[in-house]
Amino acid sequence: MLLCIDCGNTNTVFSVWNGSEFVATFRTATEHQRTADQYWVWFSQLMEHRGVPIEIGDVIVSSTVPRVVFNLRVLCDRYFDTRPYVVGKPDCLLPVQPRVDAGTQVGPDRLVNTAGAFDRHGGDIIVVDFGTATTFDVVAHDGAYVGGVIAPGVNLSLEALHMAAAALPHVDVTRPQKVIGTNTVACMQTGVFWGYIGLVREVTARIKGEYDREMRIVGTGGLAPLFASGEVLFDDIEDDLTMHGLTVIHRYNKENA
């Protein structure tokens, strides 16, 4: 079985695959102090709970937090007796090289989204990923990552308001019925929700204006469905795009190593 690990700045997701068949997925907070033994206790208990035997033969990791990779390598060595593929490291091949400014370290999550989107749609794609940051990844006709946009994440924006302004509470993002808020929480929700709708529309429209071919827009990340409700922002919403991209890069390495 293949274990795909996607570490974002907020959450870490483990996802188990048997060939191309999805088996199970588990989510935990990203903490760089977590040791290999702690990962193992958490993962093995959840697998047992699901009744899935742990037969991990291969592991692939994408991490936007470099510090967590060390303990994940120890986990793989100690408990799975394998060396993980780590996206962005020289010994993990990419199907297509990114075309960006020399010296740029593209976020591995964006390279993985690119591989997943190209495999499903065949290029000319904008991937909009609602994570800690909201990223727009432009996937060229040949599957290369050719750049994009990084905007503050939805929850990060709400958290920033709360942190910086004494009178603003912590609030969760929802879709407000009206735009004119008649209390503080409603005003904040309106600012972030409708501000974000505008951000996604404007940024994707301008990317399309700069690009010389038709493009599809794919939304991913936990908050994509909320923003898509009642608005035409995306051509597709694919929750599993990052995990799919990890399986694509893993297969490419197996076939080309």
Ligand SMILES: Nc1ncnc2c1ncn2[C@@H]1O[C@H](COP(=O)(O)OP(=O)(O)O)[C@@H](O)[C@H]1O
């Ligand atoms: N389905 C969801 N509903 C509401 N908030 C969500 C959902 N999924 C993720 N979030 C929130 O979105 C933010 C980004 O989460 P996540 O997508 O896991 O980011 P990352 O990949 O950067 O770790 C977090 O604050 C998380 O709590």
Ligand SMILES: CC(C)(COP(=O)(O)O)[C@@H](O)C(=O)NCCC(=O)O
């Ligand atoms: C932009 C990001 C912080 C997004 O991370 P995430 O929201 O998935 O935690 C990550 O892709 C990153 O650290 N990128 C490095 C810079 C770049 O991609 O150009």
Ligand SMILES: [K+]
């Ligand atoms: K992201």
